[in-house]
Amino acid sequence: MKLYDFKMAPNPRRVRMFLAEKGISYQQAGIEVVNVDIGKGETFSKEFKEISPYGGLPVLELDDGTRISESMAISRYFEELYPETPLMGTDAKSKALIEMWNRRLELGLYTAIAYSFRHGNPMWKPVTNQVAEFAEVSAENADKQIHKLNKHLAGSKYIVGDEFSVADITALCAIDFAKVIKRRIDEEKHPHLARWHKLVSERASSQA
Amino acid sequence: MKLYDFKMAPNPRRVRMFLAEKGISYQQAGIEVVNVDIGKGETFSKEFKEISPYGGLPVLELDDGTRISESMAISRYFEELYPETPLMGTDAKSKALIEMWNRRLELGLYTAIAYSFRHGNPMWKPVTNQVAEFAEVSAENADKQIHKLNKHLAGSKYIVGDEFSVADITALCAIDFAKVIKRRIDEEKHPHLARWHKLVSERASSQA
Numbered sequence: 001m002k003l004y005d006f007k008m009a010p011n012p013r014r015v016r017m018f019l020a021e022k023g024i025s026y027q028q029a030g031i032e033v034v035n036v037d038i039g040k041g042e043t044f045s046k047e048f049k050e051i052s053p054y055g056g057l058p059v060l061e062l063d064d065g066t067r068i069s070e071s072m073a074i075s076r077y078f079e080e081l082y083p084e085t086p087l088m089g090t091d092a093k094s095k096a097l098i099e100m101w102n103r104r105l106e107l108g109l110y111t112a113i114a115y116s117f118r119h120g121n122p123m124w125k126p127v128t129n130q131v132a133e134f135a136e137v138s139a140e141n142a143d144k145q146i147h148k149l150n151k152h153l154a155g156s157k158y159i160v161g162d163e164f165s166v167a168d169i170t171a172l173c174a175i176d177f178a179k180v181i182k183r184r185i186d187e188e189k190h191p192h193l194a195r196w197h198k199l200v201s202e203r204a205s206s207q208a
Numbered sequence: 209m210k211l212y213d214f215k216m217a218p219n220p221r222r223v224r225m226f227l228a229e230k231g232i233s234y235q236q237a238g239i240e241v242v243n244v245d246i247g248k249g250e251t252f253s254k255e256f257k258e259i260s261p262y263g264g265l266p267v268l269e270l271d272d273g274t275r276i277s278e279s280m281a282i283s284r285y286f287e288e289l290y291p292e293t294p295l296m297g298t299d300a301k302s303k304a305l306i307e308m309w310n311r312r313l314e315l316g317l318y319t320a321i322a323y324s325f326r327h328g329n330p331m332w333k334p335v336t337n338q339v340a341e342f343a344e345v346s347a348e349n350a351d352k353q354i355h356k357l358n359k360h361l362a363g364s365k366y367i368v369g370d371e372f373s374v375a376d377i378t379a380l381c382a383i384d385f386a387k388v389i390k391r392r393i394d395e396e397k398h399p400h401l402a403r404w405h406k407l408v409s410e411r412a413s414s415q416a
Contacts, residue, residue, distance in 0.1 A: 053356075054312050054316060054356075060304075062301070066301060066305070068301075068304045068305065068308055069308055069312075070307065070308045070311045070312065072307060072311065073304045073305070073307040073308035073311060074304065076300075076303055076304050076307050077300050077301070077303070077304035080299070080300035080303055080304075081300050091288070092284075092285050092288035092289050093270070093274060093276075093285070095284055095285070095288055096268075096276045096281045096282065096284050096285035096288075097274070097276065097281070099278065099280060099281040099284050100276055100277055100278045100281035103278045103280065103281060104262050104277075104278065108262060111319075129345045129348070131339060131341045131342045131345055133339045133341065133342070134339045134341070134342040137337045137339055140337070148261075148262075
């Protein structure tokens with residue numbers, strides 16, 4: 001199969017980290033990487049629109065030609081194929097709680113950062129009706145979400161209790177992505193977030 | 209367990225439809241419904257923030273006190289407990305494709321409608337830094353997403369192939385919700401979407 005990937009973008013990183021955490025070797029799993037350079041606008045091309053009609057990267061192309069986009073859908077595919085080292089929970093309750101936190105992080109933190117970037121950065125102008133005021137409002141929302149996450153992590157080792165999960169991958173990729181809107185972790189203001197960030201950044205998968 | 213619910217809102221409808229499709233009886237499953245009136249601002253209250261710190265409705269409260277928010281997380285909880293009549297796929301590929309389409313619909317169509325409503329309707333003023341221009345841009349995005357979905361449904365009976373899934377629930381609740389931004393299906397312009405809409409609206413679950 002083929003994995004359409006780009007090293008510098010946060011969503012492809014989520015899938016690479018997921019594979020690394022599960023110990024899936026690209027060679028053994030038969031994954032061939034195809035690089036798509038977002039910086040050069042390659043995701044806006046006609047060719048790429050054929051591969052990903054909703055414009056997203058990464059995309060996993062199976063050997064039968066089926067194309068799966070959306071990081072979480074690709075992650076779920078591998079969670080099903082390789083159930084060892086579960087990252088999406090093991091029973092109804094843990095699966096629901098991991099999905100809940102993953103979504104809170106996506107719909108809150110991640111979306112706020114992405115919207116601020118998309119509406120405020122010239123790179124997105126060709127494909128976005130940019131609203132400068134919304135870029136600012138979104139950056140403020142990102143700050144509120146970071147604050148909220150810091151409070152949550154005061155009482156939780158990982159995003160969902162004592163076990164590392166896909167929600168930690170989403171949170172790490174979002175927090176590190178926030179540099180594009182000039183947000184970095186402030187250890188004084190967000191000690192719990194800083195503690196968690198150090199803990200998950202030390203995992204080998206964070207470099208995948 | 210308790211299900212915090214509101215008849216008029218699209219997200220609680222997703223969970224009610226999911227339960228109805230799976231044939232889960234509230235009485236047998238031990239689900240007590242607690243009505244939270246979004247129209248009266250009850251989701252903005254301090255009491256409700258305790259129940260749902262990220263502000264969302266519906267919320268499922270388990271008998272051990274665990275609270276699960278996010279429609280899809282609640283749906284997944286019931287999918288795990290009642291695996292008969294699967295709505296989220298049956299193998300790695302179908303699970304991934306349903307998740308992909310569900311997310312495309314959420315991140316594209318649903319979000320565009322919700323943002324246009326949230327940034328354009330006075331009801332949301334107390335909890336949103338409204339940007340009027342973004343409400344308009346989002347309504348235009350909703351139109352594009354509706355157009356795209358119509359094209360997709362030209363070649364697909366349901367959202368994902370020949371089987372009804374949770375992605376159809378998400379799409380129906382989003383499309384019907386679009387009336388808050390004065391969007392309705394135009395049979396001339398969107399015949400495939402209209403065909404699909406009739407098909408899924410005829411299911412008993414659509415009235416749940």
